[in-house]
Amino acid sequence: MELFEILTSAAFWAAAIRIASPLIFATMGELICERAGVLNLGIEGIMVAGAFAGWIAVWAGLPLWGGVSVAFLVGVGLGGIHSILSVPFGLSQHVVGIGLTLLATSATFYTYRVMLPEVSTPPKIDAFQPFHIPFLSEIPFFGPALFQQTALTYLAFILVGVVSFTLYRTPLGLAVRAAGESPAAVAAQGLSVTAIRMGAVMIGSGCMAVGGAFLTMSAFDSFFFDMVNGRGWICIALVVFGAWRPGKALFGAILFAAFDALQIRLQQTGIGAVVPYQVFLMMPYILSIMALIVMSRRAEVPAALMVPFNKGER
C-alpha cells in the first residue's frame, strides 16, 4: 500500500525528474561521443570537474548561467584532451578515458585545496531555484511533477530534443552518425572524420560537465569530493540501455531516477527498518548492470565504436 501511495504522489515524480536531470545531460554527452565512434570513459572525471567549475565560478561572483557556461567550457577543454589522444593518435579509448578521469578528478581536488586551503565545510552559493511555468505548473499532478523544476532541468529536456533533431534531421547529424558507423564513407565524401569525431567528443564532454554542474548548482548548493559518486559510469550504462537513441536514453534515465527516488523513500518505510541501508544504496548500480544484461542481445552498437580511423590505412 505504501508503495502505491509513493508512486502516485507528484512529489515522488518531481524528485525522480530532479534526480534524472544530471543523468540526462551526461547521457546525452556520452551518446554524442559514442555515436561518432568514441567511447568516452573520461565522463566521471569530467562531471567532477564540471561540478566544481560551475560552483566555484558562481562563488567567485559570476551569475548562475555564467557558471553553467564555465562548466561547459571546462568540459569542452577536457574533451579536447581526450579527442586529441583518442582520435588523430588513435590511442586506446579505454586507457585515455580512465587516464582523463584520474586527471580531471585529481586536478579538481588540487584546485579546490589551492583555492580554499583553510576551509572545513565548503561555502554555499545561491543555487538555481524552482521556476513555476505559468499555466502548466497549475495542472494537477503533472504541474508539480514536471513544471515546477529549476531552469537547468528544463534545459536538460530541451537538450534531448536538440540532440535528437540534430542527429536525425540535419546533415551535421548524418555526418556524426556516419563517422560512428562507416568512417571510410565519410572520408570518401571529402569530410574529415577526425574533425567530426573531435568536435563530437568536445561538445559531448561539455554536456557531461553541465551534468556535473547540475549537482552543485541545482540539486545542492555546494561542492563535495564524492558528489558524482559513479553517476558517470551509470550514464555509460544508460546509453547502452537506450540503444544509442536520445529518446530511449531519456526514458531510461527517468526510469532509473524513479528507482533511485523509490529506494530513498523505501528506506523510511517498514522495509527500511529490516533491510540494511547499504542494500538500498546498491540498487542504482545493480540496476545499471541489469540494464546492460537485458539490452546486451538487442543492442545496435555503432559499428565503428572504439575503432580508430587512420586515413592512410585500408
Place this chain on the structure above:
Amino acid sequence: MRLEPIANPSLARRLTLPALAIVATILIASLLAMIAGGNPMAVLGQILIGAFGSKFALLETLNRATPLIFTGLAIAVAFRAKLWNIGAEAQLYAGAVVVAVLGTGALQLPAPALLTIMALAAMMAGAFLLLVPALLKTRLGVDEVVTTLLFNFIFLLFVSYLLEGPLKDPMGMGWPKSARLIPEARLPRIVDGLRLHWGFAIALIAAIIVWVVDAKTTLGFEMRAVGQNAEAARFAGIPVTKVILKTALLSGGLAALAGFSEVAGLKGSLTLDLSPGFGYTGIVVAMLALLHPLGVVVAALFVAAIFVGADSMSRAIGVPSYLADIMLATALLCMVLAILLTKFRVRRD
C-alpha cells in the same frame, strides 16, 4: 595528419620519447606547484626526500608499493588479454574480507597453515568477483569496463554493511572496523624491528611467477595472442573464451592478494579506508610498466615514491598532496602517447 608505421624504430627514439614523457610530467607538476605558491625545485626535492631520504621513508615507500605491485600485476595480466578489468578495487576488498573472516579466530591453526589457507581463499574470492563480469562478457557481450567499475561501488557498500554488521568489532568503540587478526594470521616482518612485512617479498615472488607464466607457458602465449587479435587467435585454434576466463581468474586472484597483504601484513584489521584507490592506481602502474610483469615492480616503486614523497612534501611545504595524483595521471597519458610515437611517425597530408 596521419600516422605512418616505422619499420625499425631506433634505440634513440625508443629511449628519448619515454624520457620526454617524464620530463613533460615534471614540467606540468612544477607549473602546478608554482600556482599553489610553492617553489618547484623545493617541491620536487621534498618529494624525493620524503620518499627516499631516510630509512623510515624508504620502508614506507616499499610498504606502499606492495599493494600496488599486486594490483598492477592484476591489471597488466588482464589488459594484455584485452580484458578491461577496472574492478581491482573490489577484488582487493574481496581478499581483505576473506582475511578478516578467517583470521580473527574462526580458524585456529599454526601460522604457516593459516596464512596459506587465507591467501588461497582470498585469491578465490577475488577470482570469483572478476569471473562474473568475464562471463557476462563472453556469454552475453556485456562490456566489462562498466560492470567491473559498478562492482567496485556495490562491493564497497557490501563491505560497509559487513563492518557495521556481522564483522563489526565488539570492542571497536562503535567504529566500523573488524576485530583484530589473531597473531597466527599476521604476516611477520622480514627483518625484526623494521616496519616491512612479508607481503612485499610475496609481491616480488608473484611478479616473477607471472613473468614466467607470461613468457614461458602456453597460457601466457595464448593470453597475448587473444589480446593482440582475438579473431586470429580463434582461427589458430586457441580457445578464446576459456583463455579470457582463465585470465580473469588470475587477474582477480592477484588483486585480492593486495587485500590479503594489506590486512594480514600492514593493518591487522579491516576498515573501509583500507585502500585509497590501489585498484585504480594499479592501472597507472600497469600502463607505466608497459604491461610487463617485472616492469610492474619498478613502476609500483616509482608510483609509491611519488605518493609517499608528496604526503611528506604537503606536510612540509603546504602544496596539496593531490599533486601526486595529477603527476601520475599526466605520466600515464604522456607515456601512452610517447610509446605510440616510438612506433609511428606523424605525417601531414
